[in-house]
Amino acid sequence: MSAKVSFKDLGLVNTKEMFRKAFAGKYAIPAYNFNNMEQLQAIVTGCAESDSPFILQVSSGARKYANQTLLRFLAQGASAMLSEMNPHLKFSLHLDHGDSFELCKSCIDTGFSSVMIDGSHFPYEENIVLTKKVVEYAHQFDVTVEGELGVLAGIEDDVHAEHSTYTHPDEVLDFVKRTNVDSLAISIGTSHGANKFKPEQCTRNADGILVPPPLRFDILEEIEKRIPGFPIVLHGSSSVVPKYVQMINQNGGKISDAVGIPEEQLRRAAASSVCKINIDSDGRLVFTAMIRKVFKEKPAEFDPRKYLGPARDELKLMIIEKNKTVLGSAGKGKEIFG
Numbered sequence: 292m293s294a295k296v297s298f299k300d301l302g303l304v305n306t307k308e309m310f311r312k313a314f315a316g317k318y319a320i321p322a323y324n325f326n327n328m329e330q331l332q333a334i335v336t337g338c339a340e341s342d343s344p345f346i347l348q349v350s351s352g353a354r355k356y357a358n359q360t361l362l363r364f365l366a367q368g369a370s371a372m373l374s375e376m377n378p379h380l381k382f383s384l385h386l387d388h389g390d391s392f393e394l395c396k397s398c399i400d401t402g403f404s405s406v407m408i409d410g411s412h413f414p415y416e417e418n419i420v421l422t423k424k425v426v427e428y429a430h431q432f433d434v435t436v437e438g439e440l441g442v443l444a445g446i447e448d449d450v451h452a453e454h455s456t457y458t459h460p461d462e463v464l465d466f467v468k469r470t471n472v473d474s475l476a477i478s479i480g481t482s483h484g485a486n487k488f489k490p491e492q493c494t495r496n497a498d499g500i501l502v503p504p505p506l507r508f509d510i511l512e513e514i515e516k517r518i519p520g521f522p523i524v525l526h527g528s529s530s531v532v533p534k535y536v537q538m539i540n541q542n543g544g545k546i547s548d549a550v551g552i553p554e555e556q557l558r559r560a561a562a563s564s565v566c567k568i569n570i571d572s573d574g575r576l577v578f579t580a581m582i583r584k585v586f587k588e589k590p591a592e593f594d595p596r597k598y599l600g601p602a603r604d605e606l607k608l609m610i611i612e613k614n615k616t617v618l619g620s621a622g623k624g625k626e627i628f629g
């Protein structure tokens with residue numbers, strides 16, 4: 292077997308205890324994606340200051356962008372930095388949307404404490420075979436695994452109520468039993484990116500803001516009945532904060548018809564068996580908004596610290612706010628790790 296770096300030696304944790312506490316306490320653990328140092332600094336300092344457990348998420352695209360070795364060491368550095376800022380707090384390092392056994396194995400072998408194997412695009416039985424293979428490898432090293440059933444809709448897909456991309460509640464017990472996964476991502480109407488719904492699927496409120504169709508909490512409840520107490524994951528859960536979309540558009544950007552998941556629906560999900568909520572697009576929007584603002588206000592600026600710094604600081608504030616008012620995870624670090 293290849294040289295193995297255990298997540299335990301890096302001061303990281305798997306998701307088991309975090310999810311157990313989040314379920315019992317009716318909150319959710321935020322999973323924030325990152326690709327660069329400034330995003331990482333914002334996530335770590337935001338969660339340290341709000342004493343929130345968290346999951347650092349790395350997509351295969353992020354690994355390629357940053358260099359997989361550098362990215363891993365950035366995460367290890369984050370663990371050391373966190374222990375100086377908030378000594379009892381720990382986090383999980385998680386592979387987001389792993390698409391092969393080899394990719395999951397590579398992450399497990401290099402210090403990730405959790406991986407997602409996303410077999411949701413495969414036929415059911417193939418999804419089971421692939422997920423089970425990853426689980427059998429991961430569990431030897433105490434690494435936790437997230438599987439997925441149901442396909443999230445994107446703006447390019449036709450999403451309508453009868454569309455069969457929602458998770459089928461009748462499959463979840465069989466899937467969880469046969470694969471032995473530790474958590475399950477489901478599809479109940481969330482979607483990736485900043486344009487989660489087409490305008491024609493939405494209504495408009497008094498301010499002209501697009502209001503998306505509500506999440507299918509009825510499907511979530513059916514799933515909860517089949518696998519009571521099992522940790523559920525929601526992908527595609529950025530709220531696409533209008534303030535940042537406006538800031539982008541006021542400063543030379545052009546993002547049309549952006550729409551996210553309303554915060555009150557995420558709060559309702561966090562209080563249910565949803566133990567992990569994935570947020571990537573909101574971080575991207577904050578970054579872009581702040582960089583555009585600096586460039587517009589100070590066209591002569593060319594020191595990266597002067598535009599990446601404000602982006603990082605604003606992202607930290609957004610993370611603190613989300614942990615406090617949406618996820619409910621702020622202040623829970625001591626309870627889990629203290």
Ligand code: G3H
Pocket residue numbers: 324350351352353387388483571572
């Ligand atoms: O769900 C996908 C995440 O937002 C990661 O996106 O593959 O562009 O890094 P990415």
Ligand code: 13P
Pocket residue numbers: 324387388482483484485525526527528529530569570571572573
């Ligand atoms: P958003 O695009 O809504 O931020 O979703 C991110 C996600 O699900 C990462 O896996």
Ligand code: ZN
Pocket residue numbers: 388483526527569
């Ligand atoms: Zn996702």
